[in-house]
Ligand SMILES: Nc1ncnc2c1ncn2[C@@H]1O[C@H](COP(=O)(O)OP(=O)(O)OP(=O)(O)O)[C@@H](O)[C@H]1O
């Protein structure tokens with residue numbers, strides 16, 4: 001807050017005035033009075049030493065005719081005694097009995113109710129003034145105090161950013177998604193003409209400093225529309241109703257100036273799951289959130305206001321915020337990979353003279369896990385270090401030290417990985433990905449990274465190509481192998497598996513257990529639902545207990561079946577990796593170099609993967625026979641087939657191997673009229 005603002009702060013003036021009044025009050029009443037006790041006061045009065053007296057509801061002050069020594073008090077002229085209970089009465093009685101001295105009023109009540117009231121209220125007023133003053137300070141501006149419920153114009157800020165998408169580096173996917181929003185804002189009619197519904201809310205989520213604010217500003221800058229910002233934590237007010245009225249006000253203004261963007265930073269501050277946590281919800285927060293939802297629902301098709309919100313914690317947001325028509329478009333803004341970091345460094349290196357041998361790519365390589373803000377900080381630190389030593393160009397040494405400073409400065413949550421750990425992680429993730437690529441019923445691998453994130457050392461992402469509502473047995477078996485792929489790669493390559501696979505093992509076990517107990521996909525248990533494993537579940541925790549729905553024997557059969565599935569998957573993964581060890585090694589090399597590999601590059605690397613053979617047809621019991629007749633074909637499929645298209649699942653399976661292996665099936669088990677008597 002600067003000096004001018006300070007002078008305009010009404011809270012401050014109030015304090016100055018009240019303070020002065022209080023000082024005056026103290027100087028005229030309390031100042032210079034020495035404390036004496038009741039008997040001393042009575043004897044002073046009786047010995048006629050008192051010039052005047054003043055009685056207030058809680059004290060009696062006496063001005064003496066001349067300076068006196070009273071007990072240990074030397075040369076006092078003004079004394080004061082408590083006027084409480086009977087002892088106070090004694091003083092008043094003494095004063096009354098004596099020649100009443102000048103200025104004495106015997107009845108404390110009569111001594112001006114107004115004055116005594118004022119005197120008592122003064123400290124309270126002062127406190128209120130102080131409180132107001134600090135409240136206004138806390139809001140970051142002195143003059144807001146008196147404006148509750150009036151214009152909150154200053155509480156959010158409006159501007160016309162000049163930021164462009166080109167200023168955002170290494171977030172190409174997010175930029176791509178936001179271009180459509182920009183398009184709409186720049187030319188809403190184009191969308192209205194064809195009746196397209198435009199998203200009302202866009203949620204940008206990702207770790208701090210990755211450029212969410214920057215991206216939102218860039219949308220406004222590109223579309224050349226006003227940008228209103230407010231932070232979720234600003235909403236969280238002390239006075240109930242203020243947050244909600246602010247939201248209302250903000251939307252009104254934005255609509256008046258539409259097309260416009262409203263940016264809500266830290267939306268998790270208001271958008272937390274309602275009623276979360278013990279002790280119920282926070283009233284004010286909830287009201288604010290409700291108002292936000294009301295405003296968003298109030299958008300009609302002609303509202304040209306788009307709400308962009310940012311959060312680091314999408315997981316704690318109230319689901320109501322994420323429903324269609326609200327923040328239904330969610331864009332991940334992730335920490336940049338090596339290429340992205342290089343790009344960001346280039347953006348921020350502009351205007352900073354660098355030595356010839358400075359290689360920003362090598363800076364990028366040494367800063368895994370850094371956000372855009374941290375990279376910007378690295379360059380800035382390097383520039384500061386250079387200036388401090390009166391240098392004129394930034395050298396590699398300065399950059400090295402700057403990196404260390406940024407790492408050591410704000411304690412990074414992710415610890416640096418050793419070279420060995422990095423390699424193990426690369427093999428682990430590579431193992432997952434390669435198994436996925438070698439199986440026949442898996443989704444394509446869309447991304448692998450060995451950048452540490454949270455507690456995970458790396459991750460591999462397999463994305464389904466289309467929505468799925470159920471999963472087949474073969475897909476589950478592939479998922480099992482995929483889950484174990486990381487662990488298997490560690491075993492195969494290092495002969496010494498690490499603890500990094502514990503999550504994978506947990507996941508595989510849970511899949512296998514469900515296959516046995518819920519999906520009827522094991523031989524020795526059959527299509528039986530074995531629901532309750534015996535544990536009482538209370539508040540999400542297994543409390544133990546003895547109401548299992550099946551016997552000890554069944555339990556041990558289940559355990560055996562689960563183990564069998566896991567072992568088989570382990571073997572499959574081993575085979576898949578063993579058959580493709582050359583590809584695994586190449587993948588790991590590239591992963592160590594680039595840290596993150598995306599779908600397109602992965603498809604190239606996996607182009608020549610030696611696939612696992614398709615699994616044998618599964619019969620849930622040896623007594624069932626194999627039907628080789630496929631499902632019917634729709635006319636559309638017949639047309640497609642005639643046009644030479646491949647229709648996978650409709651090919652009749654004329655060559656089958658029984659599982660478990662069986663002697664060749666007798667006559668009658670094959671044929672066009674056969675129906676499948678298996679599990680209907
Ligand atoms: N992808 C990027 N490209 C260029 N600069 C970036 C990028 N990401 C971050 N920065 C720099 O870091 C600064 C801080 O980023 P910004 O405030 O946008 O991050 P944020 O994701 O909104 O963070 P927070 O979650 O802490 O609010 C930006 O002003 C910009 O200078």
Ligand SMILES: [Zn+2]
Nearest residue numbers: 428486501504
């Ligand atoms: Zn894993």
